[in-house]
Amino acid sequence: MAEKKITRIAHDTGRHWVGDGFPVSTMLSYNMGPEISPFLLLDYAGPAEFPPSDAPRGVERHPHRGFETVTIVYEGEVEHGDNAGNSGKIGPGDVQWMTAGRGILHAEKHGREFSRRGGTLEMIQLWVNLPARHKMTEPGYQEILAGDIPVAALEDGAGEVRVIAGELGGTRGPARTFTPVNVWDARLKAGKTAVFEIPDGFSAFVLVLGGGVLVNGTEEISERELAFFAREGETITVEARRDSTLLVLSGEPIDEPVVGQGPFVMNTAEEIRHAIDDYKTGKF
Ligand code: MN
DSSP states (O other), X not given: OOBOOEEEEEEOXXXXXXXXXXXXXXXXXXXXXXXXXXXXXXXXXXXXXXXXXXXXXXXXXXEEBSEEEEEEEEESXXXXXXXXXXXXXXXXXXXXXXXXXXXXXXXXXXXXXXHHHOEEEEEEEEEEEOOGGGTTSOOEEEEEOGGGSOXXXXXXXXXXXXXXXXXXXXXXXXXXXXXXXXXXXXXXXXXXXXXXXXXXXXXXXXXXXXXXXXXXXXEEEETTEEEEEOSSXXXXXEEESSSEEEEEEEEOOOOSOOEXXXXXXXXXXXXXXXXXXXXXXXXX
Protein backbone atom coordinates (compact mmCIF):
# COMPACT_ATOMS: atom_id res chain seq x y z
CA MET A 1 0.00 0.00 0.00
CA ALA A 2 1.22 3.45 -0.84
CA GLU A 3 2.21 5.77 1.94
CA LYS A 4 0.59 9.15 2.56
CA LYS A 5 3.46 11.60 2.31
CA ILE A 6 3.93 14.51 4.73
CA THR A 7 3.25 17.78 2.94
CA ARG A 8 4.19 20.06 5.82
CA ILE A 9 4.62 20.36 9.55
CA ALA A 10 2.92 23.16 11.47
CA HIS A 11 4.51 24.42 14.66
CA ASP A 12 2.83 25.99 17.64
CA THR A 13 3.03 29.72 16.92
CA GLY A 14 1.91 30.76 20.41
CA ARG A 15 -1.22 30.83 22.49
CA HIS A 16 -4.09 33.27 22.56
CA TRP A 17 -7.04 33.36 24.90
CA VAL A 18 -10.54 32.24 24.00
CA GLY A 19 -12.62 33.99 26.64
CA ASP A 20 -10.76 33.90 29.96
CA GLY A 21 -10.71 30.11 30.19
CA PHE A 22 -8.94 28.65 27.18
CA PRO A 23 -5.34 29.50 26.26
CA VAL A 24 -5.23 27.95 22.79
CA SER A 25 -2.73 27.29 20.05
CA THR A 26 -4.53 27.34 16.71
CA MET A 27 -3.01 24.48 14.70
CA LEU A 28 -5.59 24.43 11.88
CA SER A 29 -7.76 27.29 10.67
CA TYR A 30 -10.27 27.69 7.85
CA ASN A 31 -8.10 30.54 6.57
CA MET A 32 -5.66 27.83 5.42
CA GLY A 33 -8.06 27.02 2.58
CA PRO A 34 -9.49 23.78 1.19
CA GLU A 35 -6.37 21.75 1.97
CA ILE A 36 -7.66 21.02 5.49
CA SER A 37 -11.20 19.95 4.48
CA PRO A 38 -13.35 18.49 6.02
CA PHE A 39 -11.82 20.19 9.09
CA LEU A 40 -12.07 23.92 9.73
CA LEU A 41 -10.20 24.55 12.93
CA LEU A 42 -8.08 22.80 15.51
CA ASP A 43 -7.41 24.65 18.76
CA TYR A 44 -5.17 22.98 21.31
CA ALA A 45 -5.80 24.42 24.79
CA GLY A 46 -3.26 24.03 27.55
CA PRO A 47 -1.95 22.22 29.42
CA ALA A 48 -2.43 25.23 31.66
CA GLU A 49 -2.69 25.62 35.43
CA PHE A 50 -5.63 27.49 36.90
CA PRO A 51 -5.83 28.61 40.54
CA PRO A 52 -9.05 27.90 42.47
CA SER A 53 -11.88 30.28 41.55
CA ASP A 54 -15.50 30.63 42.61
CA ALA A 55 -16.57 31.89 39.19
CA PRO A 56 -15.93 29.38 36.39
CA ARG A 57 -13.77 30.84 33.63
CA GLY A 58 -14.61 30.32 29.99
CA VAL A 59 -16.49 31.86 27.09
CA GLU A 60 -19.85 33.56 27.51
CA ARG A 61 -22.79 32.81 25.26
CA HIS A 62 -21.85 33.02 21.56
CA PRO A 63 -23.23 31.74 18.25
CA HIS A 64 -22.15 29.17 15.67
CA ARG A 65 -23.60 28.21 12.31
CA GLY A 66 -22.67 25.82 9.50
CA PHE A 67 -20.45 23.18 11.12
CA GLU A 68 -19.84 20.95 14.16
CA THR A 69 -17.63 21.61 17.19
CA VAL A 70 -15.89 18.66 18.82
CA THR A 71 -14.40 19.11 22.29
CA ILE A 72 -12.02 16.47 23.64
CA VAL A 73 -10.95 16.85 27.27
CA TYR A 74 -7.60 15.38 28.34
CA GLU A 75 -7.40 16.99 31.77
CA GLY A 76 -9.77 19.19 33.74
CA GLU A 77 -13.49 19.73 33.18
CA VAL A 78 -15.59 21.66 30.67
CA GLU A 79 -19.27 22.57 30.97
CA HIS A 80 -21.53 23.41 28.08
CA GLY A 81 -25.00 24.89 27.94
CA ASP A 82 -26.89 25.89 24.80
CA ASN A 83 -30.18 27.44 23.73
CA ALA A 84 -31.38 24.13 22.26
CA GLY A 85 -31.68 22.95 25.88
CA ASN A 86 -28.59 20.76 25.93
CA SER A 87 -26.11 20.94 28.75
CA GLY A 88 -23.41 18.74 30.12
CA LYS A 89 -20.11 18.46 31.85
CA ILE A 90 -17.24 16.50 30.38
CA GLY A 91 -14.00 15.43 32.04
CA PRO A 92 -10.84 13.53 31.12
CA GLY A 93 -11.43 11.17 28.20
CA ASP A 94 -14.90 12.55 27.46
CA VAL A 95 -15.96 14.17 24.21
CA GLN A 96 -18.73 16.55 23.25
CA TRP A 97 -19.81 16.56 19.61
CA MET A 98 -22.06 19.54 18.94
CA THR A 99 -23.81 20.17 15.66
CA ALA A 100 -24.31 23.91 15.28
CA GLY A 101 -26.20 23.42 12.00
CA ARG A 102 -28.54 26.34 11.29
CA GLY A 103 -27.57 28.06 14.49
CA ILE A 104 -26.86 27.59 18.14
CA LEU A 105 -25.95 29.84 21.06
CA HIS A 106 -23.79 28.30 23.73
CA ALA A 107 -21.47 29.03 26.62
CA GLU A 108 -18.33 27.01 27.27
CA LYS A 109 -16.94 27.15 30.80
CA HIS A 110 -14.66 25.29 33.13
CA GLY A 111 -16.61 22.85 35.28
CA ARG A 112 -17.81 24.20 38.61
CA GLU A 113 -15.98 21.59 40.72
CA PHE A 114 -12.81 21.98 38.69
CA SER A 115 -12.99 25.77 39.11
CA ARG A 116 -13.33 25.51 42.89
CA ARG A 117 -10.42 23.05 43.13
CA GLY A 118 -8.21 24.58 40.46
CA GLY A 119 -5.84 22.45 38.43
CA THR A 120 -4.62 21.61 34.97
CA LEU A 121 -6.76 22.03 31.88
CA GLU A 122 -5.83 20.34 28.61
CA MET A 123 -8.32 20.00 25.78
CA ILE A 124 -8.83 20.14 22.04
CA GLN A 125 -11.53 21.85 20.08
CA LEU A 126 -11.95 20.66 16.52
CA TRP A 127 -14.38 22.15 14.00
CA VAL A 128 -15.72 19.76 11.38
CA ASN A 129 -17.39 21.24 8.33
CA LEU A 130 -20.90 20.32 7.20
CA PRO A 131 -21.61 19.83 3.49
CA ALA A 132 -23.84 22.55 1.97
CA ARG A 133 -26.91 20.29 2.10
CA HIS A 134 -26.56 19.92 5.90
CA LYS A 135 -25.36 23.37 6.94
CA MET A 136 -28.87 24.41 8.00
CA THR A 137 -29.68 21.13 9.76
CA GLU A 138 -31.26 21.11 13.23
CA PRO A 139 -28.73 21.73 16.01
CA GLY A 140 -27.64 18.59 17.83
CA TYR A 141 -25.56 17.47 20.74
CA GLN A 142 -23.77 14.20 21.42
CA GLU A 143 -22.20 13.67 24.81
CA ILE A 144 -19.72 10.84 24.41
CA LEU A 145 -18.32 9.70 27.73
CA ALA A 146 -14.97 7.92 28.05
CA GLY A 147 -16.73 4.63 28.84
CA ASP A 148 -18.61 4.79 25.51
CA ILE A 149 -15.42 5.07 23.46
CA PRO A 150 -14.05 1.71 22.28
CA VAL A 151 -10.33 1.05 22.49
CA ALA A 152 -8.49 -0.64 19.63
CA ALA A 153 -5.23 -2.38 20.53
CA LEU A 154 -2.40 -1.76 18.08
CA GLU A 155 -0.40 -4.69 16.73
CA ASP A 156 2.77 -5.81 18.47
CA GLY A 157 1.74 -4.12 21.75
CA ALA A 158 2.51 -0.75 20.18
CA GLY A 159 -0.22 0.93 22.19
CA GLU A 160 -3.90 1.67 21.94
CA VAL A 161 -6.30 3.95 20.16
CA ARG A 162 -9.59 5.32 21.43
CA VAL A 163 -11.82 5.47 18.39
CA ILE A 164 -13.99 8.56 18.92
CA ALA A 165 -15.31 8.74 15.37
CA GLY A 166 -14.94 6.58 12.29
CA GLU A 167 -13.32 3.20 12.25
CA LEU A 168 -9.95 1.63 12.93
CA GLY A 169 -9.26 -2.05 12.18
CA GLY A 170 -12.91 -2.98 12.65
CA THR A 171 -13.44 -0.91 15.81
CA ARG A 172 -16.13 1.74 15.24
CA GLY A 173 -16.38 4.99 17.15
CA PRO A 174 -19.71 6.18 18.63
CA ALA A 175 -19.85 9.70 17.10
CA ARG A 176 -22.48 10.20 14.40
CA THR A 177 -21.00 12.26 11.57
CA PHE A 178 -22.44 13.77 8.38
CA THR A 179 -19.47 12.81 6.21
CA PRO A 180 -16.75 10.20 6.76
CA VAL A 181 -14.44 11.42 9.55
CA ASN A 182 -11.95 9.53 11.72
CA VAL A 183 -10.96 10.93 15.12
CA TRP A 184 -8.44 8.73 16.90
CA ASP A 185 -6.90 9.40 20.33
CA ALA A 186 -3.73 7.29 20.11
CA ARG A 187 -1.23 6.34 22.83
CA LEU A 188 2.00 4.74 21.58
CA LYS A 189 4.72 3.09 23.62
CA ALA A 190 8.34 4.21 23.33
CA GLY A 191 10.22 2.32 20.63
CA LYS A 192 7.10 0.80 19.07
CA THR A 193 5.77 1.34 15.57
CA ALA A 194 2.17 1.62 14.40
CA VAL A 195 0.89 1.64 10.83
CA PHE A 196 -2.39 3.56 10.46
CA GLU A 197 -4.53 2.73 7.45
CA ILE A 198 -6.48 5.70 6.12
CA PRO A 199 -8.45 5.64 2.85
CA ASP A 200 -6.87 7.00 -0.31
CA GLY A 201 -8.31 10.46 -0.99
CA PHE A 202 -8.80 11.37 2.69
CA SER A 203 -6.95 14.32 4.13
CA ALA A 204 -5.03 13.41 7.28
CA PHE A 205 -3.27 15.10 10.20
CA VAL A 206 -1.24 13.94 13.19
CA LEU A 207 -0.90 16.22 16.22
CA VAL A 208 1.61 15.27 18.92
CA LEU A 209 0.26 16.25 22.34
CA GLY A 210 2.98 14.50 24.30
CA GLY A 211 6.18 12.64 23.42
CA GLY A 212 7.68 12.57 19.96
CA VAL A 213 7.46 10.37 16.90
CA LEU A 214 9.24 9.51 13.65
CA VAL A 215 6.73 9.55 10.79
CA ASN A 216 7.13 7.45 7.63
CA GLY A 217 10.72 6.78 8.65
CA THR A 218 11.82 10.27 7.70
CA GLU A 219 10.29 13.14 9.69
CA GLU A 220 10.53 13.81 13.41
CA ILE A 221 7.39 15.35 14.90
CA SER A 222 7.64 16.76 18.41
CA GLU A 223 5.23 17.99 21.03
CA ARG A 224 2.83 20.69 19.81
CA GLU A 225 3.58 19.98 16.16
CA LEU A 226 1.06 18.92 13.55
CA ALA A 227 1.89 16.96 10.41
CA PHE A 228 -0.20 17.46 7.25
CA PHE A 229 -0.42 14.55 4.80
CA ALA A 230 -1.16 14.21 1.09
CA ARG A 231 -4.61 12.86 0.23
CA GLU A 232 -3.03 10.21 -1.98
CA GLY A 233 -1.88 7.03 -0.30
CA GLU A 234 -3.26 4.76 2.39
CA THR A 235 -0.77 4.37 5.22
CA ILE A 236 0.96 6.48 7.83
CA THR A 237 3.76 4.82 9.78
CA VAL A 238 4.52 6.23 13.21
CA GLU A 239 7.43 5.15 15.41
CA ALA A 240 7.28 6.44 18.97
CA ARG A 241 10.59 7.90 20.16
CA ARG A 242 9.07 8.21 23.65
CA ASP A 243 5.71 7.28 25.12
CA SER A 244 3.49 9.49 22.98
CA THR A 245 -0.04 10.84 22.83
CA LEU A 246 -1.29 11.65 19.33
CA LEU A 247 -4.48 12.94 17.83
CA VAL A 248 -4.87 11.32 14.41
CA LEU A 249 -7.50 13.01 12.25
CA SER A 250 -8.65 12.08 8.78
CA GLY A 251 -11.68 12.61 6.63
CA GLU A 252 -13.20 12.72 3.20
CA PRO A 253 -12.71 16.26 1.84
CA ILE A 254 -15.86 18.29 1.19
CA ASP A 255 -15.13 19.93 -2.15
CA GLU A 256 -17.25 23.05 -1.71
CA PRO A 257 -16.31 26.69 -1.18
CA VAL A 258 -15.55 27.70 2.41
CA VAL A 259 -16.40 31.24 3.49
CA GLY A 260 -15.91 31.86 7.17
CA GLN A 261 -16.23 34.81 9.49
CA GLY A 262 -15.63 34.30 13.20
CA PRO A 263 -18.08 31.67 14.47
CA PHE A 264 -19.92 31.26 11.14
CA VAL A 265 -18.67 29.07 8.28
CA MET A 266 -20.79 28.86 5.15
CA ASN A 267 -20.32 28.46 1.38
CA THR A 268 -20.86 32.08 0.25
CA ALA A 269 -20.43 35.64 1.52
CA GLU A 270 -24.20 36.10 1.13
CA GLU A 271 -24.84 33.22 3.54
CA ILE A 272 -22.43 34.80 6.04
CA ARG A 273 -24.40 38.09 5.84
CA HIS A 274 -27.59 36.10 6.49
CA ALA A 275 -26.00 34.38 9.47
CA ILE A 276 -24.97 37.72 11.00
CA ASP A 277 -28.44 39.19 10.34
CA ASP A 278 -30.19 36.15 11.81
CA TYR A 279 -27.96 36.29 14.88
CA LYS A 280 -28.51 40.05 15.38
CA THR A 281 -32.26 39.72 14.96
CA GLY A 282 -32.52 36.88 17.48
CA LYS A 283 -33.30 34.08 15.04
CA PHE A 284 -30.80 31.64 16.52
MN1 MN B 1 -18.26 27.78 20.85
